[in-house]
Amino acid sequence: MDxxxxxxxxxxxxxTIHGPVLILAGAGTGKTRVLTHRVAYMLQKGISPGHILAxxxxxxxxxxxxxxxxxxxxxxxxGEGESIKPTICTFHSLGxxxxxxxxxxxxxxxxxxxxxxxxxxxxxxKILSSIHTGGAxxxxxxxxxxxxxxxxxxxxxxxxxxxxxxxxxxxVRRKYDSALRACNAVDFDDLLILSLKLLKEHPAIxxxxxxxxxxxxxxxxxxxxxxxxxxVNLLADKHRNLCVVGDDDQSIYGWRGAEIANLLDLExxxxxxxVVKLEQNYRSTNVILKAANAVIKNxxxxxxxxxxxxxxxxxxxxxxxxxxEEEEAEAIVDNIEFLRHTRKTPWxxxxxxxxxxxxxxxxEMALRxxxxxxxxxxxxxxxDRREVKDWLAFLKTFLNPHDDISLLRIANTPSxxxxxxxxxxxxxxxxxxECSVFAAMRHTDVQDQFATRTKNxxxxxxxxxxxxxxxxxxxxxxxxxxxxxxxxxWWLNDIQxxxxxxxxxxxxxxxxxxxxxxxxxxxxxxxxxxxxNGDPMESLQHYLQDISLESDREDDKDSKSDxxxxxxxxxxxxxxxxxxxxxxxxxxxxxxxxSKVEGTMDEERRLFYVAITRAQKILGMSxxxxxxxxxxxxxxxxxxxxxxxxxxxxxxxxxxxxxxEKGADLFAGLRSAID
Numbered sequence: 001m002d003x004x005x006x007x008x009x010x011x012x013x014x015x016t017i018h019g020p021v022l023i024l025a026g027a028g029t030g031k032t033r034v035l036t037h038r039v040a041y042m043l044q045k046g047i048s049p050g051h052i053l054a055x056x057x058x059x060x061x062x063x064x065x066x067x068x069x070x071x072x073x074x075x076x077x078x079g080e081g082e083s084i085k086p087t088i089c090t091f092h093s094l095g096x097x098x099x100x101x102x103x104x105x106x107x108x109x110x111x112x113x114x115x116x117x118x119x120x121x122x123x124x125x126k127i128l129s130s131i132h133t134g135g136a137x138x139x140x141x142x143x144x145x146x147x148x149x150x151x152x153x154x155x156x157x158x159x160x161x162x163x164x165x166x167x168x169x170x171x172v173r174r175k176y177d178s179a180l181r182a183c184n185a186v187d188f189d190d191l192l193i194l195s196l197k198l199l200k201e202h203p204a205i206x207x208x209x210x211x212x213x214x215x216x217x218x219x220x221x222x223x224x225x226x227x228x229x230x231x232v233n234l235l236a237d238k239h240r241n242l243c244v245v246g247d248d249d250q251s252i253y254g255w256r257g258a259e260i261a262n263l264l265d266l267e268x269x270x271x272x273x274x275v276v277k278l279e280q281n282y283r284s285t286n287v288i289l290k291a292a293n294a295v296i297k298n299x300x301x302x303x304x305x306x307x308x309x310x311x312x313x314x315x316x317x318x319x320x321x322x323x324x325e326e327e328e329a330e331a332i333v334d335n336i337e338f339l340r341h342t343r344k345t346p347w348x349x350x351x352x353x354x355x356x357x358x359x360x361x362x363x364e365m366a367l368r369x370x371x372x373x374x375x376x377x378x379x380x381x382x383x384d385r386r387e388v389k390d391w392l393a394f395l396k397t398f399l400n401p402h403d404d405i406s407l408l409r410i411a412n413t414p415s416x417x418x419x420x421x422x423x424x425x426x427x428x429x430x431x432x433x434e435c436s437v438f439a440a441m442r443h444t445d446v447q448d449q450f451a452t453r454t455k456n457x458x459x460x461x462x463x464x465x466x467x468x469x470x471x472x473x474x475x476x477x478x479x480x481x482x483x484x485x486x487x488x489x490w491w492l493n494d495i496q497x498x499x500x501x502x503x504x505x506x507x508x509x510x511x512x513x514x515x516x517x518x519x520x521x522x523x524x525x526x527x528x529x530x531x532x533n534g535d536p537m538e539s540l541q542h543y544l545q546d547i548s549l550e551s552d553r554e555d556d557k558d559s560k561s562d563x564x565x566x567x568x569x570x571x572x573x574x575x576x577x578x579x580x581x582x583x584x585x586x587x588x589x590x591x592x593x594x595s596k597v598e599g600t601m602d603e604e605r606r607l608f609y610v611a612i613t614r615a616q617k618i619l620g621m622s623x624x625x626x627x628x629x630x631x632x633x634x635x636x637x638x639x640x641x642x643x644x645x646x647x648x649x650x651x652x653x654x655x656x657x658x659x660x661e662k663g664a665d666l667f668a669g670l671r672s673a674i675d
Contacts, residue, residue, distance in 0.1 A: 003015065003037060003041065006030075006033070006034065006037060007280055009276055009277060009278050009279070009280075010030060010033070010034045010037075010278060012276050013034050013038065013276040013278070014034055014037045014038040014041050015041065016243075016274055016276065017038065017041065017042050017045065017047070017215065017241070017243075018241055019240060019241065019272060019273075019274065020236075020240055020241075020242045020243075020244075020266075020270035020272060020273040020274070021242070021243040021244070021273065021274050021275075021276065022221075022244055022246075022263070022266055022273050022274070022275045022276070023243065023244070023245040023246075023276050023278060024246070024247065024248075024275060024276065024277045024278065024303055024305060025245055025246065025247055025278040026247055026249070026277075026278060026279055026281060026305050026307045027247065027249075027250060027281065027283070027284075027292070027307065027609075027610070027613035028281040028282055028283030028284060028307075028576065028613060029278035029279065029280060029281055029282065029307070030278065030280075030282055031219070031245050031278060032061075032064070032065060032068070032219075033068075034245070034278065035054065035065060035217060035219060035245060036065055036068040036069045036072060037072065038217070038243070039052060039054060039065075039069045039072075039086055039088075039217075040069055040072035040073055042215060043073060043086070047214075047215060048084070049084050049085050049086045050084045050086075050087075050212065051212065051213065051214040051215055052086040052087065052213075052214075052215045052217075053086075053087045053088075053094070053213040053215065053216045053217070053235075054086065054087070054088040054089075054216075054217040054218075054219070055089065055090065055091055055094055055216070055217070055218050055219065055232070056088075056089075056090060056218075056219040056220060057090060057091065057219070057220050057223060058090060059090055059093075061219065061574075062088050062089050062090055062093070065088050065219075066085075066086075066088040069086060069088065070085075087213070091191075091192060091228050091231070092188055092191045092192070094195070094231075095191030095192050095194070095195040095231075096114075096191055096545060098195045098198060098199075098205075098209065099112070099186075099191065099194055099195060099198070102198050102202070102205050103194065103198070105198060105201075105202055105205070106194060106197060106198060107181075108181070108184055108186075108194075109184050111184070111399065111400065111541060112184050112185060112186055113183070113184065113185045113186075113396055113399065113400050113403055113544070114185070114186055114187070114188070114191070114544075114545065115180065115185050115186070115187045115405065116392075118389065118405075119185075119403075119405040119406070120140075120144055120187050121140045121141060121144065122404075122405040122408070122409075123176065123179050123180065123404070123405055124140035124141075124143055124144055124172075124176060125140050126179070126404070126427070127172060127175045127176055127179060128140060128143070128172070130431060131171070131172070131175070143169060143172050143173075143176075146169045146173075147169070147172075147173045147176060147189075148189050148257075149257060150173070151189040151190075151193050151227070152189060152192070152193075152225045152226060152227045152228075152257045153225075153226050153227075153257065182402075182434075182435075182436065183400070183402050183403050183404055183405075183436060184400060184402065184403075185400075185403060189227075192227045192228060192231060193227060195231060196227060196230060196231055196234070199231075199234050199235075200234075206234065207238075209235055210235060210237075210238040210239065213235055214239045214241060215239070215241045215243075216232065216235055216236045216241065216242050216243070217242075217243040217244070217245070218232055218242070218243070218244045218245065218246075219245050219246075220245070220246055221244035221245060221246035221262060221263050222246040222247060222248050222250060222251040222258065222260055222262070222263045223246075223251065223253050223258045224258065224259065224262050225256075225257035225258055225259060226257070226259060229259065229262045232244075233269060240270070240272075242270065244263070244266065246263050248260055248263050248264055248302050248303055249296045249299070249302060249305070249606055249609055250573060250606060250609070250610050251263070251603065251606055252569075252570060252573065252603060252606050252607045252610055253570075254600060254603050255600075260301075263303075264301065264302075264303065275303075277305050279305050279306055279307055279308060280307075280308060280309065280310070281307045281308065281309045281311075281613075282309070282311075283309075283311075283576050283613070283616050284307075284309060284311065284314075284613060284615060284616055284617075285309065285311050285312055285313060285314020285315070285616075285617060286308065286309050286311070286312065286313050286314060287313060287314040287315065287316060287317065287619075287649050288314060288317070288612060288613070288615050288616075288619050289307040289308060289309055289613075290646065290649055291317055291612055291619075291645050291646065291649050291650075292307060292609050292612045292613050293306055293307055294644055294645060294646050294649075295605060295608060295609055295612065295641060295644045295645065296605065296606065296609045298605060298644055299602045299605055299606065301602065307613075314617060315617065315618055316649060316650055316651045317619045317620070317621065317645065317649055317650045317651070318335075318618075318619070318620040318621070318650075318651060318652075318653045319620070319621045319622070319642065319650050319651070319652055319653070320620070320621070320622040320623075320652070320653050321622070321623060321624075321625065321638070321652075322622060322623070322624050322625070323624065323625055323626065324624055324625070324626050324627065324628070324633060325359070325362045325584075325624050325627050325628065326362050326365075326366070327624075328362070328583060328584075328622050328623075328624050329362040329363045329365065329366035329367075329583075330366050331622065332352060332363065332366070332581045332583060332620070332622065333363075333366040333367055333369075333370050333372060334370075335581065335620060336350050336372065336564060336579070336581070337370060337372065339579060339618070345578065345579060346562050347372060347373055347374070347562050347563050347564045348561070348562045348563060348564070348565075349577060349578040349579050350564045350565070350577060350578075350579045350580075350581065351564070351565040351566075351567060351572065351575075351577040351579070351580050351581070351614065352564065352565070352566045352567070352581045352583055353567060353568070353569050353572055353580060353581065353582045353583065353611050353614065354566065354567075354568055354569070354583050354584060355568065355569055355584055355589040355590045355592065355607075356568065356589065357568065359583055359584050359589075360376055360566050363566055363583065364376070364566070367564060372563075372564055373561070373562065373563035373564065374563050374564040374565070374566060375563050375564075375565055375566070376566045376567075377565060377566065377567040377568075377571055385514070385517065387501055387514050387515075387517070387518050388517070388518060388521065389409070390409065390410060390413055390497075391488075391492075391518055391521075391522075392406075392544070393405075393406040393407075393409040393410045394406075394410050394491075395540060395543075395544055396544060397410060397465065398465065398468055398469050398472060398540075399537075399540060399541060399544065401436075401438040401465055401469075402436035402438050402439065403436075404427075404430070404436055404437050404438075407436075407437055407438055408423060408427070408437060411423055411461060413497075413500070414495060414496060414497060414499075414500035415500075416457055416460065416461060416495075417453060417454060417456075417457030418454075418457050418458065418461060422450065422454055422457075422458075423437075425449070425450075426440050426441055426446070426458075429443075429446045429449075438465075441458050441461070441462060442462060447459070464495070468491045471487060471490070471491075472487050472536050472537060472540065473536070473537055475487065475536055482526045483526065483536045483539070484522075484525040484526050484536060484539060484540060484543070485522055485523055485525055485526055487536065488522045488525065489522070492522075498515050501514055501515055502515075525539075525540075525543055526539070565577065569582075569590070569607050569608075569610065569611045570607070572610065572611065572614050573610050575614060576614050576615075576616055577614060577615065577616065578615075578616045578617045578618065579615070579616075579617065579618040579619075579620075580611070580614050580615035580618070580619050580620070581620045581621075581622070582611050582612075582619075582620070582621045582622070583622055584622070584623065584624070584627075585608075585621045585622065585623045585638065585639045585641070585642060586623045586624065586627070586636045586637060586638060586639055587636070587637045587638065587639050587640060588636065588637075589639070590604065590607065590608055590611075590639050590641065591604035591605070591608075591639065591640070591641070592604060604641075605641060608639075608641045621642070623636065623638045623639065623642075624636050
């Protein structure tokens with residue numbers, strides 16, 4: 001493996017393959033390149049690919065890493081028909097791998113389903129409707145958020161304060177866990193929690209996993225929570241060949257359970273750890289990097305590093321102050337258009353970073369007014385479309401009819417005489433008998449409670465499920481080539497689902513667009529045409545598993561077209577653009593107003609650092625003197641972080657470029673206002 005293309009610290013990190021290693025990788029220092037070369041180097045040294053595990057946080061990152069590793073390995077080294085490859089996956093995918101092999105030890109069946117967010121919400125609504133809450137209106141997602149936080153907190157979640165609301169939440173959690181278990185279902189958090197339970201309670205399984213995964217790498221280690229930290233340590237404890245890659249200065253997810261101490265206190269668990277710092281940045285100019293270094297050094301709880309670059313000094317950072325958000329938005333768009341006309345900078349080279357989604361409205365209005373194409377990252381997910389959610393609910397019901405959430409969604413889709421009232425009565429019957437809705441529907445005494453017409457509708461629905469499932473288990477010869485597509489086309493036409501979409505959707509073009517989207521998705525179910533098809537039931541199970549684990553929410557085609565990106569500062573980590581415009585650098589937005597109360601000022605500063613280091617060549621910042629809240633203009637103040645920027649790295653702008661002396665006066669005035 002040729003490591004000559006790596007710089008000296010990168011080569012050291014790639015070659016250190018035995019024992020614990022911390023690769024402290026600053027923003028834009030090529031950590032993915034180091035990780036992929038490290039895997040390829042291990043393979044060259046004769047380490048079995050089956051013993052290598054690399055874990056990251058998104059499917060997109062895992063796919064990219066795997067693809068780059070495969071390109072680094074010469075084809076003649078891979079071996080003809082080589083089926084064993086390094087395991088490169090997300091934490092949740094790793095949990096699925098462990099549970100698919102051993103979950104029966106915990107009393108589940110191997111064909112368990114993974115509940116999506118909407119399915120979790122439906123399950124929680126059902127539970128909350130059946131318990132006494134003292135008259136309080138409790139939102140399902142509030143309880144689900146509490147449950148998720150406590151599941152991932154590990155041992156700390158067992159501590160109790162005796163608070164009545166906490167006791168209620170724990171009671172609801174027990175009911176929630178029981179409800180999922182009754183449906184042979186798990187949620188995303190369970191993928192890790194149940195894996196931990198397996199490894200702790202069954203030493204033989206733990207030893208098997210340890211012998212399998214002897215060389216472990218974890219990307220974005222600063223983002224791990226307590227459960228992920230515990231899982232990694234359990235697996236790595238025997239061989240201690242653990243390589244973690246991270247940057248404490250980019251730890252910005254504390255609000256969702258990430259614990260920066262996992263990276264800062266690594267020596268407590270691995271005293272022999274070797275620390276390799278990656279400080280040469282390949283992304284940004286030195287003006288941008290010096291500004292980032294100057295800001296982040298004000299955080300005391302960090303591992304010191306100093307980013308530098310061979311990309312030259314670069315342009316000064318532009319800072320603008322505006323009367324209100326409309327004026328700010330117009331100035332940002334004017335600057336984007338100025339760059340496009342004078343420097344031929346395409347729209348896609350520009351990103352507008354905001355602290356909250358509430359900031360996007362004036363920006364979108366200004367972009368539309370100037371006829372600038374744009375996309376807002378974090379909009380509606382493809383899998384949140386009604387027709388796609390219906391289709392997935394059908395698939396899950398065919399695979400597991402005891403899945404109440406999916407069955408209730410599609411029982412009367414399209415309309416087949418099973419009204420909401422009927423389904424509510426069936427749901428009540430299932431609760432009374434402590435069984436699934438599907439099981440209740442099959443009870444003759446339950447059916448006899450309904451009028452003949454409704455009883456027939458129930459029986460016809462049960463027959464539809466049975467016939468459709470049997471056709472999947474024993475497909476006719478005509479379905480051999482593309483069995484899942486042919487099967488879906490058959491039952492969708494049988495229930496006239498597409499006609500129902502046309503009936504509901506008033507706009508014919510929109511209806512056909514929805515149908516085309518679903519048809520394209522169905523066409524991809526069987527995988528590449530040159531690969532042989534296996535058992536249709538097993539293929540469907542794996543397909544739904546991949547769908548459930550999908551966390552990448554961007555449309556790849558959209559992301560490659562020429563349009564400005566509007567994105568939150570939390571969502572931009574890992575991304576980069578030639579031109580970045582940070583809007584709303586104000587006290588109360590960045591840092592957020594909650595940070596002083598919650599003691600998260602350091603994390604807010606890291607968020608600002610992440611925003612700065614997204615820029616490659618041009619960086620602009622802006623703030624408003626007033627901003628609309630609840631329809632009224634409220635006074636705003638510049639962010640205290642702005643005074644941490646060295647004066648010689650910034651220039652103040654309004655409609656025209658300002659002279660250096662005027663910029664210095666403005667900056668001095670800003671410091672005085674902040675102080």
